[in-house]
Amino acid sequence: MVSNMDLNLLKVFVAVYRHRSITLAAEEIGMTQPGVSGLLKRLHHQLGVQLFVRSGRGIAPTHQAQELMRQIEPALTQIHNALEGMESFSTQHDRRFVIYASEPVMLMLLPKIEADESLGKVKIELHPTLLSEEKLIHSLNQQQADLAIDFANFSAPSFLFEDLFADDLCIIVRKEHPRIASSISLEQYYQEKHITLKLRRENAYLADYFTVESLNERDIAAECDSLLSQMSLVSSCDCVAVVSRNMAKMFAEKLNIKILEAPFTNIPIRYRLMTHNRMKQSPANRWLREKLKSYFTVTV
Missing domain, CATH: 1.10.10.10 (Winged helix-like DNA-binding domain superfamily/Winged helix DNA-binding domain)
Known part of the structure; x- marks a missing residue:
């Protein structure tokens, strides 16, 4: 047989x-x-x-x-x-790549892609990452995207993971905040009202998910599902927020906010490239992974 x-x-x-x-x-x-x-x-x-x-x-x-x-x-x-591995890849031929990415990654990555004059006829398209690990794995398995950039630390034996960059948390307030100057204590942190960000996939707040200590209950003024909307709200009120440092640096001047060190211990946010093992030796996928890694100078 x-x-x-x-x-x-x-x-x-x-x-x-x-x-x-x-x-x-x-x-x-x-x-x-x-x-x-x-x-x-x-x-x-x-x-x-x-x-x-x-x-x-x-x-x-x-x-x-x-x-x-x-x-x-x-x-x-x-x-x-x-x-x-025997096939060739060239930026002189039309090729479209689809990448699943979160909002912070999109905001960091798209300007780098637009400024890259070496892409030739290659188009790199960013799509929102999926809300569950199961759906993300299934979609990549069905080749609906070439790869994903994700911070989730889950195990998937059929997939290849490569470190891309690391981030961490910080506190932001508007520059004219009446009570908080250049630093914030843990006591002040709990005394202020908060603009929070809910991670839908993990069903946890950003601050709780990437903090070593167990944080106490906070006085929540608003809950967001977007980092950008969270930062915009902070810029127009006297609330505080926990955001990723890379995002805060990108928009601090535009939104008139200041960045403060968090009064608790951060867990690093480690972003990784994720693709199916069947794409490991693909010249096109290898080119894409190396190109994405070249955009980030901060490595894990």
């Missing part, structure tokens, strides 16, 4: 497994739905096991399919990497 196995059957199997849909798998590999169904039947007959069953409006893999995927995915990834 192994000597007569058509490896294209495994390619079809993997596409259907990842999409849980014959229609979407057919679109990905450029085949018709009947063609994909026919190849799946051939694989079913060769292996002698049921691979997929109906589940609602879609299909679901059987235990045998899950085991097959577990066994063949590393080998297919190695084959893909070997073939990708």
